[in-house]
Amino acid sequence: MRFRWHKEYILIFLMIGLLVSFFNGYARHEDGTLGIIKLPNEGCPVILSPGQTFNIVAEQKGTIFLIDNEKNIIPLNVQWEEKKTEIYKGSVILMGEDIKAGSYSIQIITEGGAKDVNPRSIWVQNEFREYYTFAHISDIHIRSDSLQDENAITFQTIIEKLNQSDAQFILLTGDLTHEAKTEQWQVFLNILNQARKPTFVCAGNHDRNEDNYEKMFYTSTYAFRYGKDGYIIFDTREYRTADSWGEQDTLLYRYRRELKSSRWTFGITHRYEFTMGIRSQIILFVDDPIDFILYGHTHRENTREESVIPWGKTRVYVVPAEKDGFYRIFDVGEGGLFPRPIQNVKGK
Amino acid sequence: MKKVFPVLFLFSFYIINSYRVFSDENPEGHIAYLCGLDIDTYRVHTIELETNVEKELTIGTHHGAPVWSPDGKKIAFSSKMEGGLYIVIWDSVTDKYKVLKHQYSWNDTPSWSADSKYISYISCEKGLTDQKAVVYDIEHEKEEFWGGEKIPSVINPVWFPKLDILNAMSATVSQVTYTEGFDINKFFEEGYSIGVLIGVAVFQSAEKMLTTELVLFSKTQATPLPKELMLESARFEELNPQVSPKGSSLVFETNEAGNREIYYLGRRGISNISNHHLADWNPVWSPNGEWVAFESFRHGRRGIYRVFPETARVFPLVVSGDYDAWSPAWSPDSQWICFVANPSGKPQLYLKHIEEDKIIPLTEKSVSVAPCWRPKTK
Numbered sequence: 042m043r044f045r046w047h048k049e050y051i052l053i054f055l056m057i058g059l060l061v062s063f064f065n066g067y068a069r070h071e072d073g074t075l076g077i078i079k080l081p082n083e084g085c086p087v088i089l090s091p092g093q094t095f096n097i098v099a100e101q102k103g104t105i106f107l108i109d110n111e112k113n114i115i116p117l118n119v120q121w122e123e124k125k126t127e128i129y130k131g132s133v134i135l136m137g138e139d140i141k142a143g144s145y146s147i148q149i150i151t152e153g154g155a156k157d158v159n160p161r162s163i164w165v166q167n168e169f170r171e172y173y174t175f176a177h178i179s180d181i182h183i184r185s186d187s188l189q190d191e192n193a194i195t196f197q198t199i200i201e202k203l204n205q206s207d208a209q210f211i212l213l214t215g216d217l218t219h220e221a222k223t224e225q226w227q228v229f230l231n232i233l234n235q236a237r238k239p240t241f242v243c244a245g246n247h248d249r250n251e252d253n254y255e256k257m258f259y260t261s262t263y264a265f266r267y268g269k270d271g272y273i274i275f276d277t278r279e280y281r282t283a284d285s286w287g288e289q290d291t292l293l294y295r296y297r298r299e300l301k302s303s304r305w306t307f308g309i310t311h312r313y314e315f316t317m318g319i320r321s322q323i324i325l326f327v328d329d330p331i332d333f334i335l336y337g338h339t340h341r342e343n344t345r346e347e348s349v350i351p352w353g354k355t356r357v358y359v360v361p362a363e364k365d366g367f368y369r370i371f372d373v374g375e376g377g378l379f380p381r382p383i384q385n386v387k388g389k
Numbered sequence: 390m391k392k393v394f395p396v397l398f399l400f401s402f403y404i405i406n407s408y409r410v411f412s413d414e415n416p417e418g419h420i421a422y423l424c425g426l427d428i429d430t431y432r433v434h435t436i437e438l439e440t441n442v443e444k445e446l447t448i449g450t451h452h453g454a455p456v457w458s459p460d461g462k463k464i465a466f467s468s469k470m471e472g473g474l475y476i477v478i479w480d481s482v483t484d485k486y487k488v489l490k491h492q493y494s495w496n497d498t499p500s501w502s503a504d505s506k507y508i509s510y511i512s513c514e515k516g517l518t519d520q521k522a523v524v525y526d527i528e529h530e531k532e533e534f535w536g537g538e539k540i541p542s543v544i545n546p547v548w549f550p551k552l553d554i555l556n557a558m559s560a561t562v563s564q565v566t567y568t569e570g571f572d573i574n575k576f577f578e579e580g581y582s583i584g585v586l587i588g589v590a591v592f593q594s595a596e597k598m599l600t601t602e603l604v605l606f607s608k609t610q611a612t613p614l615p616k617e618l619m620l621e622s623a624r625f626e627e628l629n630p631q632v633s634p635k636g637s638s639l640v641f642e643t644n645e646a647g648n649r650e651i652y653y654l655g656r657r658g659i660s661n662i663s664n665h666h667l668a669d670w671n672p673v674w675s676p677n678g679e680w681v682a683f684e685s686f687r688h689g690r691r692g693i694y695r696v697f698p699e700t701a702r703v704f705p706l707v708v709s710g711d712y713d714a715w716s717p718a719w720s721p722d723s724q725w726i727c728f729v730a731n732p733s734g735k736p737q738l739y740l741k742h743i744e745e746d747k748i749i750p751l752t753e754k755s756v757s758v759a760p761c762w763r764p765k766t767k
Contacts, residue, residue: 251426287736327626
């Protein structure tokens with residue numbers, strides 16, 4: 042009986058969330074795929090301080106605005122690069138007296154008058170602390186188009202828990218859906234947008250259905266800085282894990298160099314396997330080893346033997362499956378990365 | 390002096406005209422490559438450069454990088470089939486496939502012997518730490534594990550086209566030390582019978598960390614490259630050994646200099662031939678043995694360069710501030726390269742003459758990577 046009440050609670054909460062999203066100008070396409078603005082988005086946001094610059098990727102050029110939670114619209118100055126590919130890249134300076142700490146949607150109004158909004162894409166912090174926390178969840182496996190699906194309810198419950206936690210942001214390391222179907226993505230995004238923290242996603246092997254993942258989040262390889270630390274999110278796909286033929290090795294090398302000055306550098310991915318492309322391993326674990334790697338995939342915590350990547354310098358933290366109720370919060374400080382005990386919302 | 394002028398005039402006329410002919414020349418032959426939406430849908434394609442006629446090899450899924458046989462008649466590649474990754478040979482003459490019979494389920498990175506009769510590849514159950522070097526006798530359909538039990542795991546084994554490598558390299562030092570139990574006579578005996586491979590052994594150091602070392606191996610014998618030639622190789626991670634077409638020298642990459650560099654091992658010893666503080670990797674010999682193409686980040690983005698190994702003079706081949714370029718594949722006459730670049734946003738194949746600036750787009754599909762130029766058909 043109590044459980045049923047709980048589900049109804051969640052349903053009401055989701056409805057409110059959908060309404061909030063609607064009035065906030067939620068503007069992905071009807072099937073959940075990205076509209077005009079590709080980056081940043083709610084799975085690949087930016088966290089920065091006033092005066093800093095961030096990059097925008099869009100299908101069309103236009104004027105850029107921030108929208109805060111009170112629906113105030115703040116114009117920003119954007120410098121668009123000359124178009125070299127099928128998309129436009131721009132550089133936006135976060136300047137304006139009205140910009141306070143908090144979350145913002147990013148809006149574009151194109152030269153042709155078309156409008157697009159990505160919610161929860163810009164997170165402004167006045168300062169970055171030396172000591173901070175983040176949450177790690179993985180293997181959510183949204184299976185159906187129903188918000189009442191068991192995995193969807195678990196995801197919702199954990200997002201609620203993390204909203205109340207002291208985590209500054211949430212890392213979601215793949216298998217966000219079970220089959221990467223449109224309706225599964227829609228449920229995932231609905232719940233993701235309940236989060237009141239920045240959410241960074243990466244692709245898992247279950248998130249592959251042609252190029253659906255890229256249509257939802259545009260890129261599966263990116264990096265960001267949080268204060269003194271660097272985070273590299275990369276793709277370890279099914280079967281041939283991190284192949285050497287495509288563009289990812291280029292990006293991994295570039296990000297690794299850009300984040301070389303970081304206090305700590307984190308690799309965020311869905312899995313690590315011995316069969317992972319040797320070039321990616323050389324870049325991340327050998328020539329200039331990252332300090333920590335966080336992933337999921339196995340649905341269990343790593344064993345003691347698995348606590349270091351075999352090349353010897355990168356510490357491993359694997360979180361059990363979120364669909365089974367698990368999540369973990371980490372403290373980060375001068376001394377390194379400190380995992381708190383793994384939590385479970387299902388009482389396991 | 391008056392007599393010299395007409396000669397110089399005629400010579401310069403010849404040079405200008407030959408350059409014009411040379412400029413209008415188009416590359417010839419076939420290129421094999423991977424094409425698909427992404428790694429899940431890659432399949433080997435071939436394209437004939439004169440006609441642009443294409444063919445897709447349809448067996449299995451998740452194809453790996455194609456490799457033409459030295460006689461130019463067959464392509465070897467790995468393909469996912471029935472719970473495993475198998476090596477497949479496609480015969481371009483008969484248009485038929487041969488799927489190799491394997492003991493282990495995971496088989497990848499095929500490499501042809503110089504006579505096109507054998508294929509080496511890695512075979513394993515788990516991955517990086519248990520990969521065995523395997524040689525497949527195509528005519529007799531026989532798979533054999535090479536190198537004996539002393540190599541715990543090996544990646545990217547490639548053949549020596551000739552056997553004078555050890556003689557050539559050992560000429561640089563007065564004494565060469567091989568690993569304990571290594572039988573040099575048996576090594577040469579087996580080498581002259583079938584051939585010799587070089588690969589990258591992956592093993593655990595005393596500190597229980599993985600490291601790599603270049604190893605030579607024949608059917609039953611294996612030895613790391615002699616320490617007199619390799620400086621302190623156990624402390625560093627070598628990768629990608631590439632034997633020169635004549636078999637007398639070797640290039641490979643290592644982080645010995647503090648970052649990834651291309652090293653050249655020849656008759657005069659070992660030398661760093663790329664020498665830059667940003668990464669240099671993936672060396673590829675030109676078929677005429679004069680040049681080594683490699684990738685470097687020295688001008689910001691990933692680009693392709695060529696180096697003359699004897700002098701370590703580096704020349705840019707494809708370098709841009711707007712896009713990345715990688716995976717160079719030489720034409721059989723060593724005058725062109727086919728490579729992958731992303732100026733359109735997605736990786737596609739392009740062609741470039743090594744002495745000219747013009748870049749010719751070759752593919753315009755979803756994603757095209759891993760080109761391999763067909764050798765001249767024998």
